[in-house]
Amino acid sequence: MPSSATLHFSDRVAIVTGAGSGIGHATTVALAEAGARVLGVGRRKEALEQTARAHSNIEILPLDICAEGAAATVVTAAVERWGRLDLLVNNAGVTAVMPLAETDRSVITNLFELNVTAPSLLAHAALPHLRKSSGSIVNVSSTYGHRPMPGGAHYAATKSAMEQLTRSWALELAPEGIRVNAVAPGPTKTDVLAAAGLPDHTVDEMYTFERERIPTGRLGDPREVADWILRIADPRGTHVTGQVLTVDGGLELI
Numbered sequence: 001m002p003s004s005a006t007l008h009f010s011d012r013v014a015i016v017t018g019a020g021s022g023i024g025h026a027t028t029v030a031l032a033e034a035g036a037r038v039l040g041v042g043r044r045k046e047a048l049e050q051t052a053r054a055h056s057n058i059e060i061l062p063l064d065i066c067a068e069g070a071a072a073t074v075v076t077a078a079v080e081r082w083g084r085l086d087l088l089v090n091n092a093g094v095t096a097v098m099p100l101a102e103t104d105r106s107v108i109t110n111l112f113e114l115n116v117t118a119p120s121l122l123a124h125a126a127l128p129h130l131r132k133s134s135g136s137i138v139n140v141s142s143t144y145g146h147r148p149m150p151g152g153a154h155y156a157a158t159k160s161a162m163e164q165l166t167r168s169w170a171l172e173l174a175p176e177g178i179r180v181n182a183v184a185p186g187p188t189k190t191d192v193l194a195a196a197g198l199p200d201h202t203v204d205e206m207y208t209f210e211r212e213r214i215p216t217g218r219l220g221d222p223r224e225v226a227d228w229i230l231r232i233a234d235p236r237g238t239h240v241t242g243q244v245l246t247v248d249g250g251l252e253l254i
């Protein structure tokens with residue numbers, strides 16, 4: 001158990017999207033361990049249930065955040081359970097390998113729906129409650145939100161959009177005491193590539209390629225990304241807003 005000195009999220013309420021796996025799972029558990037009550041959202045009920053088993057502060061809501069009315073449903077669920085909302089972690093996202101020569105309208109639409117539109121609507125629905133709590137939003141971007149990604153331009157474009165939303169909302173909401181930041185992971189060992197439909201051998205090849213390029217010589221771990229999400233969301237960090245914190249072993253520098 002963490003000591004009370006580390007429980008910076010005691011009595012705070014958070015929503016984490018994509019809570020059933022990878023970075024979202026790690027963030028949900030870390031927030032709960034830091035004292036927050038957390039609503040974990042995602043489509044797969046079983047994956048969410050596994051996350052919820054990690055801590056009694058975690059409740060779950062299985063749902064597709066791209067569905068009509070989902071943002072209001074998610075925010076209402078958290079506020080009805082706990083009476084407030086302090087933090088929205090817009091983590092759910094998907095990637096896609098799609099060179100320009102293979103452009104497909106439905107891939108573009110799905111990427112932007114999940115990575116840009118759904119988090120925007122969640123932030124909109126959360127806003128009245130974040131105003132009351134002087135809360136914050138953490139958007140999960142990527143190294144490729146500010147680096148080019150040959151073969152994945154549209155994924156990179158969605159994350160670039162996320163970073164611009166972060167900065168613009170930060171300026172818009174600073175006078176109201178709401179902070180908006182982003183954490184941009186580099187290649188991190190999760191299910192993200194499998195979720196993009198890539199076969200195991202391609203995933204292994206991509207991880208090997210990335211590992212060789214990353215200056216620290218290793219892939220990221222979802223728990224260390226979660227750790228930085230908590231640090232930038234820490235309610236004591238009232239002067240940090242509009243920032244994109246890259247957690248990628250220096251990959252963005254090369």
Ligand SMILES: NC(=O)c1ccc[n+]([C@@H]2O[C@H](COP(=O)([O-])OP(=O)(O)OC[C@H]3O[C@@H](n4cnc5c(N)ncnc54)[C@H](OP(=O)(O)O)[C@@H]3O)[C@@H](O)[C@H]2O)c1
Pocket residue numbers: 017018019020021022023024041042043044045047063064065066091092093094095114140141142143184185186187188189190191192193195222
């Ligand atoms: N891993 C990396 O290398 C890396 C690098 C940079 C950025 N990121 C970003 O980090 C974030 C988390 O990804 P991850 O690496 O942890 O991969 P992941 O394990 O595939 O997590 C993505 C999560 O999003 C959820 N999700 C997908 N579509 C959804 C929908 N329509 N409604 C609700 N939830 C949905 C998934 O749950 P369900 O399938 O159950 O819905 C899943 O839990 C993403 O935004 C990703 O772009 C990852």
